[in-house]
Amino acid sequence: MPVSPIVPLDALRLSVAPMMDWTDTHCRVFHRLLAPHVRLYSEMVHANAVIHGDRARLLASDPVEHPVALQLGGSEPDLLAQAARIGAAHGFDEINLNCGCPSDRVQAGRFGACLMREPMLVADCVAAMVDAVDVPVTVKCRLGVDDDHEWDRFVGFIDTIADAGCRTFVVHARNAWLKGLSPKENREVPPLRHDWAHRLKQERPVLQVVVNGGIATLEGAMSHLPHLDGVMLGRAAYHDPYVLHQLDVAIHGGVLHPREALLCGLQPYVETQLSRGVALKHITRHVLGLFHGQPGGRAFRQVLSEGAHKPGAGWELVEAALAVTSGARRIAA
DSSP, X not given: OOOOOOOOGGGTSEEEOOOTTTOSHHHHHHHHHHXXXXXXXXXXXXXXXXXXXXXXXXXXXXXXXXXXXXXXXXXXXXXXXXXXXXXXXXXXXXXXXXXXXXXXXXXXXXOGGGGGGOHHHHHHHHHHHHHHOSSOEEEEEOSOBXXXXXXXXXXXXXXXXXHTTOOEEEEESSOBOSSSOOHHHHTXXXXXXXXXXXXXXXXXXXXXXXXXXXXXXXXXXXXXXXXSSEEEEOHHHHHSTHHHHHHHHHHHOOOOOOHHHHHHTTHHHHHHHHHTTOOTHHHHTTSTTTTTTSTTHHHHHHHHHHHTTSTTOOHHHHHHHHHHHHXXXXXXX
8 A cells, every 4th residue: 555755854843734714825925934944734625626616716825835735625535536636736745634623514524523433434535645646645633523532542543544654643632522612612622632642653653743732832832842743833823923933943943033024025925916916905914913912013903904905005004014013112112
């Protein structure tokens, strides 16, 4: 049986989780600017959408994003294999299968977290994808669903998928509740058990294990790296994106740059997108958290939020937001 290539370790140490409605190509370009070594993920796209939908929109990416992974949803091996081939042909460096999303819509389609109760089906899906592409095929999963709290059940799921050729697992280290909790509550209510990801790596050292879930700070992320192959940040990377820059420097070395300088590096991309008819609001919505917790952060968000949707809004609005923020920081100092 074919075995998936592993992800290069340097590209696995730090990654940003796939997040619906957030990690589009504009977001990923911004995150790449902050963290040159981070591994980026698309929003989840269903295999049927990749095959039959608007690929120019669904699979949009910029060359600067690499390494970037495409996350697929689905549970039909043939369709996932076809979608994986399309994704690889579009230049994605990895194809990731979602086995962790708990939303009702995902459950109704028999994919996402509910697949953790069907390890053999997931194995068939993974085997078909591994056979279809030359890039790494990886799986993102939870520890279990609902009241599944048995280590043997979890590691049995992992082993079954590993036997199908997968070598890289992103473990969102909490259960998914399929009934009674919203997707937001599913990211916060079920207790975190990072130790399960650590134990998995200890007991299955041949596998690559990345931990996800509840990691929000530089210190928190760095505490996992001596024990695991990588850490994946989710909403923290979106709401406080400067932490990505801090982590990239801490892991890979380099110079820590001010927030203003990093944002100014986005100007050529913004102006190119504006020339193509993209509205400024579609880009600046992803940078609103750059001054999170900093003096002037609220003013920065306010200027962009109130102005980016207006016709003709351009880079000068970003400069105005930076000017207001800079003034507030000088006063605070």
